[in-house]
Amino acid sequence: MNNKSYKRYLQSDKWAMIRNAIIERDNFKCTVCDSPDNLHVHHLTYENVGNEKDEDLITLCRGCHFKETTDDVSHIPEELLVHGMRNLNIYRVYTKVFHNQDPSFSKDTYYKYWYNLCRHLSRHTNIVISRKPTIHFIHEIQDFEAICGSNKSTNYRFIKECKDKNLLTTFIFSDKNIFIANPLYVLCGNKMPMILVKLFNDISTEMTSKKPL
Known part of the structure; x- marks a missing residue:
């Protein structure tokens, strides 16, 4: 899926339903820092966009999502060191x-x-x-x-x-x-x-x- 199609997909009713379901699954909070504000749904992989599985998606707040998509992913985010993680x-x-x-x-x-x-x-x-x-x-x-x-x-x-x-x-x-x-x-x-x-x-x-x- 090219960038234009991807942006169009993110504005679709199908994505809105998926997004809401994932945020509800993750208890309406960021899975990194537990923030309930400005929630995004992040793709862990972009191989099956449009037909993604639930396990390929995760809820992040705006700040954590920004770090996901802009930083070198070879380090551990500061939020994890501060807040830790709640489940396996x-x-x-x-x-x-x-x-x-x-x-x-x-x-x-x-x-x-x-x-x-x-x-x-x-x-x-x-x-x-x-x-x-x-x-x-x-x-x-x-x-x-x-x-x-x-x-x-x-x-x-x-x-x-x-x-x-x-x-x-x-x-x-x-x-x-x-x-x-x-x-x-x-x-x-x-x-x-x-x-x-x-x-x-x-x-x-x-x-x-x-x-x-």
Whole structure:
């Protein structure tokens, strides 16, 4: 759909009905900051405009919608850091929107853990760091429990899935394993040096070469 047709569609009775239904579904408030004022309905994808599914749409206030459509989507919006998110579906939506690729987690709760984990990435390296009491690299899987808000058994399953999906890998620094996130999937920290990007490229090549013919 070209830009002219899209604008005409947004003025149609069909879109008005869809818009009202989505705003009602989202409890008449912005799903980012909970504001009930100046609500817009935002397309998460523009592949099926005119025949979009409900899950492709989300309610945003004017301010949050402006940031959605004008800012680099590789960072976490300030509203999320201030207000947080109220349910797992919103974590899932934002984890799928504010990055380059969908991690396609096996459980919805993992989207929440991934969001929390990405808030602890060094912005220029994607290395996972602890922010309390002092900044230091995360080098034990157990450290993810406090960051992700998961218990021990869930934490291990989540980290294993992340490593199996090539979302996380490790490298040796001062004789310790340092966790680093794949730049194709993270919510922030998208300026990883090429030497670290190569870690994931090498792993992807190795995983592909091991697949049965």
